Amino acid sequence: xxxxxxxxxxxxxxxxxxxxxxxxxxxxxxxxxxxxxxxxxxxxxxxxxxxxxxxxxxxxxxxxxxxxxxxxxxxxxxxxxxxxxxxxxxxxxxxxxxxxxxxxxxxxxxxxxxxxxxxxxxxxxxxxxxxxxxxxxxxxxxxxxxxxxxxxxxxx
Numbered sequence: 001x002x003x004x005x006x007x008x009x010x011x012x013x014x015x016x017x018x019x020x021x022x023x024x025x026x027x028x029x030x031x032x033x034x035x036x037x038x039x040x041x042x043x044x045x046x047x048x049x050x051x052x053x054x055x056x057x058x059x060x061x062x063x064x065x066x067x068x069x070x071x072x073x074x075x076x077x078x079x080x081x082x083x084x085x086x087x088x089x090x091x092x093x094x095x096x097x098x099x100x101x102x103x104x105x106x107x108x109x110x111x112x113x114x115x116x117x118x119x120x121x122x123x124x125x126x127x128x129x130x131x132x133x134x135x136x137x138x139x140x141x142x143x144x145x146x147x148x149x150x151x152x153x154x155x156x
Contacts, residue, residue: 003141007149018071022062037111044108047130049123063092084143090134098129
């Protein structure tokens, strides 16, 4: 069965991690876990201050070449009546702007800070500032049953 619309909205607003799928230059898929938040009608994922490679990240290079992406949010538990997944397909763009000069980026950074208290200790954006903005084009979902649809904040 599909996740109810209100549960989908709850997961998008509150779920802490997604897997971002992009396409490599040779056409192979590439997945990486990302944080994300919704602002200005887009889903935003930053290249933040956690330790990363010094060069431009593969996910950014991949989106610049091929903007079609997919985000997967999911829950696995030994109790299979609680299983669910939510897939968000969309088109991404690379945004290289500072919050002080771009109101849309400022809203995205605030949404990320509100969702992730860790950003009080880790910079939301590293230098140069880079975010992926994903326009949602398609959402699909599945859940094992009603036990799987409790609010994200009620995880056990």
